[in-house]
Amino acid sequence: MSSMDPMQTKTIAVVGLGYIGLPTAALLASRGVTVQGVDVAAHVVETISRGQVHIVEPDLDGLVQKVVSSGNLAASTGMQPADVFIIAVPTPLGDDLKPDTAYVEAAARDVAAVLEPGNLVILESTVPVGTTERIAGQLRGHRPDLRFPGSDTETPDVHIAYCPERVLPGRVLTELLHNDRCIGGMTPECAARACEVYRLFLEAECFETTARTAEMVKLTENAYRDVNIAFANELSMICDTLDIDVWKMIELANRHPRVDILQPGPGVGGHCIAIDPWFIVHSAPDQAKLIRAAREINEAKPGFVLEKVSRAIHGNANASIACLGLAFKPNVDDLRNSPALGIVEALGREHGANIIAVEPYIDAAPDCLTQHGVRFADAQSAIAQSEIVLLLVDHRQFHAIERGDLAAKTVIDTRGLWRVDAG
Numbered sequence: 001m002s003s004m005d006p007m008q009t010k011t012i013a014v015v016g017l018g019y020i021g022l023p024t025a026a027l028l029a030s031r032g033v034t035v036q037g038v039d040v041a042a043h044v045v046e047t048i049s050r051g052q053v054h055i056v057e058p059d060l061d062g063l064v065q066k067v068v069s070s071g072n073l074a075a076s077t078g079m080q081p082a083d084v085f086i087i088a089v090p091t092p093l094g095d096d097l098k099p100d101t102a103y104v105e106a107a108a109r110d111v112a113a114v115l116e117p118g119n120l121v122i123l124e125s126t127v128p129v130g131t132t133e134r135i136a137g138q139l140r141g142h143r144p145d146l147r148f149p150g151s152d153t154e155t156p157d158v159h160i161a162y163c164p165e166r167v168l169p170g171r172v173l174t175e176l177l178h179n180d181r182c183i184g185g186m187t188p189e190c191a192a193r194a195c196e197v198y199r200l201f202l203e204a205e206c207f208e209t210t211a212r213t214a215e216m217v218k219l220t221e222n223a224y225r226d227v228n229i230a231f232a233n234e235l236s237m238i239c240d241t242l243d244i245d246v247w248k249m250i251e252l253a254n255r256h257p258r259v260d261i262l263q264p265g266p267g268v269g270g271h272c273i274a275i276d277p278w279f280i281v282h283s284a285p286d287q288a289k290l291i292r293a294a295r296e297i298n299e300a301k302p303g304f305v306l307e308k309v310s311r312a313i314h315g316n317a318n319a320s321i322a323c324l325g326l327a328f329k330p331n332v333d334d335l336r337n338s339p340a341l342g343i344v345e346a347l348g349r350e351h352g353a354n355i356i357a358v359e360p361y362i363d364a365a366p367d368c369l370t371q372h373g374v375r376f377a378d379a380q381s382a383i384a385q386s387e388i389v390l391l392l393v394d395h396r397q398f399h400a401i402e403r404g405d406l407a408a409k410t411v412i413d414t415r416g417l418w419r420v421d422a423g
Contacts (some may be wrong), residue, residue: 011036012197013082015107017044017075019055019271019334020124020165021088023172026060027201029067036082037075038110048075056333056361057172079110084197087111088124088165092275099128099279108135112142117157120193124163126218126272128279132162132211136186149186161185161194162211164218169270169332180204184214222276223291228262229273230294233301236264240308247416266305266392266414267339268298269328274337302339305390305414306346312388312410318354321347322382325393326359326366333361340392341366348372356382360397383409391415 014025017039029035039045047054051065067073089103104125111121121139123132133150139158140148146157162184167175181198183206185191191208198206209217232250239246250261268274277295281288313319328338335341345368347355352373357365365376379398383389383405391398394415403418411418 010034011082012084012086013038013080013111015039015079015085015087015111016089016103016125017048018088018090019057019169019172020167021086022048022053022055022064023057023060023167023176024086024088024124024165025073026063026067027173027176029070029072030063031200032072033200034071035067035073036080037073038077038079039075040077042077045075045077048073058170059173063173079114081114081116083118084120084122085111085115086122086124086197090271091125091127093278097278098282101127101131104131104135105138108138109142112139115139115143115146115158117146119157120159120161120190120197122161122163122194122197124165126164126222126276126279127162127215128283129212129215129219130283132160132184132186132215136160149190156187156190159185159187159190159193160211161190162214163194163198164214166218166221169329169334177201177203181206182214182217183208184211184217185209186211216280219276219280222272223280223294226268226273226277226298227290227294229265229268230297232262232264233267234297235261237301237304240304245419247419263416264414265301265339266343267301269336269338269340270334271336274298274328302343302346305339305343305392305412308412309347309388309390312412313351316387319388320354320356320386321351321388321390322356322358322377322379322386323347324358324379324382324389324391324398325395326357327361327393327395330394331361331396333359335362335366341368343390343392344374345369345372348374356386358382359393360395380405388412391417 011034012028013036014021015038017037025035025037044054051068053061053064087107089107091104092100094100136148136150147154148158149156149160163181166179183191183194195206236246239249246264253259254261277291281292323344326341327334344357348369349372355374356377357369357374358379365374388410389406391413394417
């Protein structure tokens with residue numbers, strides 16, 4: 001494969017310096033490319049400019065410090081000209097369960113103001129199918145002096161591609177390097193040019209396709225996970241009704257050579273799996289019946305957990321409850337769309353100071369808990385003060401809790417960590 005002409009890639013602008021944008025910017029900068037990171041949040045820019053990070057991710061702090069010190073990565077709140085623009089801003093879900101692409105559109109508008117012939121624009125944000133084409137149309141509207149792929153028959157002045165991330169929080173740098181990338185170009189040449197950018201750091205393969213296919217690939221990957229988690233969560237609710245240990249049942253079912261059931265939990269969170277399937281449902285509501293059902297099952301699971309807590313409290317309204325874990329998954333500080341956080345917030349609204357939250361990866365309880373009087377403590381202290389222990393996230397620190405410390409407690413274990421035959 002040909003390498004990208006260095007004359008075309010003197011500078012890369014990464015728009016959005018969050019959980020994906022900042023690691024991507026740092027990796028590109030580590031390869032000797034001059035990277036301009038852009039973010040609307042002044043505190044994010046100020047933190048990165050000091051060589052520090054505003055998110056917790058293994059090895060990211062050292063890498064950012066290195067590339068900022070070398071001058072290869074600089075951060076700013078304003079857009080500047082570059083050869084390549086990578087847009088990695090959030091696409092939240094609106095209250096109506098419709099995708100909100102306002103941040104993408106705002107980023108595209110800012111990029112449009114500084115575009116020059118020969119530039120490449122790559123969209124990484126998770127978006128509904130067709131968004132890349134729509135953004136190309138918006139860029140065309142902002143810059144009628146330039147030719148864009150889509151409706152122009154001539155060779156475009158600006159190439160446009162879509163390339164979704166597929167990384168796991170806690171392993172972002174490793175997976176950015178080693179996971180294959182799906183590159184969707186608005187034309188084959190757009191895809192090829194985008195591949196050359198990722199090959200600056202990628203140690204895996206690039207697979208070129210159309211923008212629409214790449215958009216659907218990203219959504220499908222997360223919907224697949226959501227559907228499979230929903231199956232496990234539904235089994236956990238059925239087994240609870242039938243007085244069966246769901247974890248033991250799944251363990252035995254998985255002995256079948258063609259069965260691989262996931263583990264249930266209190267729900268589904270994070271920035272992808274809890275959001276992206278709705279993008280498919282929004283685009284094809286009459287066809288996405290299974291995907292919608294899976295979302296509804298997973299969104300109902302926190303209510304199921306709250307009902308179990310309510311039954312445990314019955315007759316002891318003043319019982320203290322130690323809630324272990326607030327993050328959306330083990331061993332990270334990420335609270336985005338976390339079912340655990342939602343459960344503790346709901347308990348806090350009802351029981352106030354009787355709720356003790358434990359989260360070893362953050363320094364203090366978030367405002368949504370403290371406003372209800374929820375206390376914040378370490379695991380040992382919280383358990384000692386409580387009659388009920390609710391395990392919501394199986395952080396590695398919780399694996400070390402002695403079973404004896406739980407002996408006199410009512411234990412609600414949503415992760416199967418403390419079941420009798422798990423020791």
